[in-house]
Amino acid sequence: MESLPVYDSSRRGLPALEELRELLRYSNLVIQTARRNIVVRYKRSILGIAWTMLNPLGTTLILSFVFSRVFGGASSYAVYVLSGLLCWTFFAQTTSDSMHNLIWGGNLLKRIYVPRTVFAVSAILTGLINMAFSLVPLMVVMLITQVPIRPTMLILPIPALFLAMFALGVGLILSTIAIYFIDVTEMYTILLTAWFYLSPVIYRKEMLPQDYAWVVHLNPMYYLINLFRAPIFDGRIPALSEFVVAAAIALSTLVVGWVWFSSRADDFAYRI
Amino acid sequence: MTLPTASDSVVDIPVSQPLTDSSDTRVSNLMEAIRLENVGVCYRAPSERIPSIKEYTIRWLQGKIKHREFWALQDVNLSVAKGETLGLIGHNGAGKSTLLKLIARVLRPTTGRVLVLGNVAPLLEYGAGFHPELTGRENIYLNGALLGYSRKQMDEKFERIVDFAELWDFIDAPLRTYSSGMWARLGFAVATDVQPDILIVDEVLSVGDEAFQRKSADRMQEFRDRGATILLVSHNMSLIEEMCQRAAWLDHGRLMAVGKPDEVIRAYRQSQA
Numbered sequence: 236m237e238s239l240p241v242y243d244s245s246r247r248g249l250p251a252l253e254e255l256r257e258l259l260r261y262s263n264l265v266i267q268t269a270r271r272n273i274v275v276r277y278k279r280s281i282l283g284i285a286w287t288m289l290n291p292l293g294t295t296l297i298l299s300f301v302f303s304r305v306f307g308g309a310s311s312y313a314v315y316v317l318s319g320l321l322c323w324t325f326f327a328q329t330t331s332d333s334m335h336n337l338i339w340g341g342n343l344l345k346r347i348y349v350p351r352t353v354f355a356v357s358a359i360l361t362g363l364i365n366m367a368f369s370l371v372p373l374m375v376v377m378l379i380t381q382v383p384i385r386p387t388m389l390i391l392p393i394p395a396l397f398l399a400m401f402a403l404g405v406g407l408i409l410s411t412i413a414i415y416f417i418d419v420t421e422m423y424t425i426l427l428t429a430w431f432y433l434s435p436v437i438y439r440k441e442m443l444p445q446d447y448a449w450v451v452h453l454n455p456m457y458y459l460i461n462l463f464r465a466p467i468f469d470g471r472i473p474a475l476s477e478f479v480v481a482a483a484i485a486l487s488t489l490v491v492g493w494v495w496f497s498s499r500a501d502d503f504a505y506r507i
Numbered sequence: 508m509t510l511p512t513a514s515d516s517v518v519d520i521p522v523s524q525p526l527t528d529s530s531d532t533r534v535s536n537l538m539e540a541i542r543l544e545n546v547g548v549c550y551r552a553p554s555e556r557i558p559s560i561k562e563y564t565i566r567w568l569q570g571k572i573k574h575r576e577f578w579a580l581q582d583v584n585l586s587v588a589k590g591e592t593l594g595l596i597g598h599n600g601a602g603k604s605t606l607l608k609l610i611a612r613v614l615r616p617t618t619g620r621v622l623v624l625g626n627v628a629p630l631l632e633y634g635a636g637f638h639p640e641l642t643g644r645e646n647i648y649l650n651g652a653l654l655g656y657s658r659k660q661m662d663e664k665f666e667r668i669v670d671f672a673e674l675w676d677f678i679d680a681p682l683r684t685y686s687s688g689m690w691a692r693l694g695f696a697v698a699t700d701v702q703p704d705i706l707i708v709d710e711v712l713s714v715g716d717e718a719f720q721r722k723s724a725d726r727m728q729e730f731r732d733r734g735a736t737i738l739l740v741s742h743n744m745s746l747i748e749e750m751c752q753r754a755a756w757l758d759h760g761r762l763m764a765v766g767k768p769d770e771v772i773r774a775y776r777q778s779q780a
Contacts, residue, residue, distance in 0.1 A: 239704060242612055244621040260655065267652035271638060271645070278640045279683075343636055347629050348612035349653060369639070416563070453701055501615045 242272040251503050257350035264349060266413070268357035272332075273364060280487050285366035287365050291320060292372035299376075303454075314373070314382045317468040319436035323458045325362045326402050327427050332358035333406030334413045334420055337503075344504055351500040352493070355406045365393065373467070387466040392477070394463040401459055404488030407496035412424060412504050434460060455484045539624065540705055540736040541587040541610055546619035548580040548605050548760075575594055579605040580760045583619070589704075592737040594747035594768060597757035603740045604771045605627035606757065607707050610738065625704025625736070628654065632696065639683035643674055643693060646682055664700045671722075688716055695723050705736045744772050 247253075252328050258265070278281040298320075299313030333355035370391075375421050413419045434456045443451065451457050464480045465473045580602045588594050608614040609621050611629045620666045636653045647668055651661040669675055672692040677685065687695070699732040700705070708727070727750070728767050731737060741747055747754055747768050754768040756775045763778075764771045 239625040242621070242627075244609070244615050261652070263657045264652040264655070265663075266658070267649045271641060271649055274645070275638060275640045336608040343653070345608070345613060346611070346635055347653065348627075349655075502613050 239416045250497040250500065252493045254350055254352055254493070254500065258352050258356060259352055260333045261350050262340040262479075264353055266355045266362060268353065269364065270359040272361040273356065273433065276429070282366070284451070286423065287315060287368040288372045291317065291324065291369045292375065295318060295372070295376055299380075307430075311380050313376050313380050315439070315468050316437050317373050317376055319434075319460050320365055320400055320471050322456070322463045323431060323434065323436045324369075325359045326405075326456065326496065327431070328365075329358045329362035329399075329402045330406045330409060331420075331423065332361070333403075334409045334423070338413060338417070338420070341503075346387050350408070351503055353495075355403055355410060358406060362402070363395065363399060382468070383470060386473055387470050390466050390472060392461070394466070394473075394481065397458050397481045398463060399456065399490040400485035402483070404490070404492030407492035408488075411492075411496050411499050413505050430454075430456070436460065451464070455488070457483060515748060518549065520556055529592070539586055540589040540591070540624040541585070541624070541738075542620075543585045543606075543609070544620040546580055546583040546585075546609065546616045546621060546690075547578060548602075548609065548614060550577045550579055578760050580609075580757075583760075583762045585755060585762060587736060587738070588694050589624070589736055590734045591732075591753065592731055592739060592751045594751035594754040595738065595740045595757060596742075596744070596747060596754055596772065597743040597763075598779075601757040602760040603757055604709060605760075607709055607738060607740060610705070613709055623705065626653060627649040627705045628698055628703030629709060630698050630709065633643050634692075636691060637682055637694070640681055642681055643669075643678040643685070646693065647697055650694070654698065661722075668693075668696045668700050671700070671726075688719065695726075696717075699723075699726055699730070702730050702735055705738070707738050709740045748772065 247426035273284070273287075277286055282289065295313055295317040298321045336358055337351070340349075343349070344351070349407060354461055374384055376382075409419060409423060433450060435451060440448065440451055440457070458477070458481050462473050462477055465471055465477070508558055527730070582606070583602075597607065605614065607629070609616055610623055611627050612623075615621075636650050638649065639651065643667075643712060647665060648661050651664065652658075656664070669678055670697070672689075674693060677689065682690065682693075706727070727737065731750075737750075739747065739750060753765060753766050753767045754771040756763045756771050758778070764774050
């Protein structure tokens, strides 16, 4: 007797684990969706995928000009800014995309079964690919500003992984809220702007008045950005304690987001 | 547990089919592909528009949020035999599409239980899941992934799909250059390349030109002959009569009748008059 898959709506395991199992089964969909996101974005432009690299390069040139010429900082400052900006762009883009993809995919969710986390996970994968491309202009800037490119950069996949876990957790939490309150997508845009200036992306923590330093320490992005920046800008391997803090933030956010999202996932088809 | 097989075409109007031992979690009867037990689907919508999250939070804390309940399906008991072609009829909003969603795993029932044995392939309606900027080739892979196929499986299927859709000349052109008939052909070809155990067809057979319609009808026929279970939603009563062994009539979320297509259709038409 051939064994057929059986679906029984009354039999439920742990939603979080079920979701994970289904996501692994649909891994090809995650890859294809990420591929689509990247291909479609540049399909009609002449320079195509090169924009992934030109975008951060342009932003950095402007920022480093503003900071080194107008505010009179060191030229190595560009690398400081760009490395932080890579993290920030990744975080801001993937978390917003997770939300929008789920809402965009709503039409599809009504017609065909796919694991609901596919949308957020493929947004993260897309962001990781874009971030990898952005390392090219980063190294160009490093060469120009004579910041040494050190082998410590080989450790970057680890900070990137933590960043991705954190972003996925936040993205899932946002998506869950967005299903019930679509307004969150607009509010989040404003929140992101505030969050950006509360994170040491374009300034150094030391530049803040002493009274405000504690705000930065409450900001999870501070630890994640630092972990990512140290191997690039300082050319050092972060201390174990830095890894542990970042890992704890990333893992706890991911678990909370994943469990909450999957426990609500059945409700989505009713709401969208 | 014995269920009417396709050839029996037992008429039972109205439905009062007792379903035995619902405590048994396995679908033990090999002849059964789909079983719905006392299934209800309730959509809850806030009965008034709440303008902001602040307002919502306040009312939620006060327990003042009123929801309007809408039962899209209620007390539905239905069993579909393996290899059977079942037609679903009823006016718009009767719950036909909701019923298909339950079987496609898109919705989980609010009450009752849905059992499905075998893999389900829904025929997506025109354009769903395609991206206009991607080429036909890229869309085939994307759509295949959406249906749960791996990259390797899609490599195997690719040629057959393009053959069936007759789109070799346009396969590397972006989909926005395709006619609506070409979109539909591509969608049908991807979804039906491998015979699913259960095929869900929701009013999509009227796409494409006449030649392709015949071709897709032939393919459905072929599936049926090879033992696939087919659920067909249509307003085209002659199609239901021609294709289906049984028909089910839904009205306001309730199953009014199940049985021989001509008898169910007659009962449905009488109610309309």
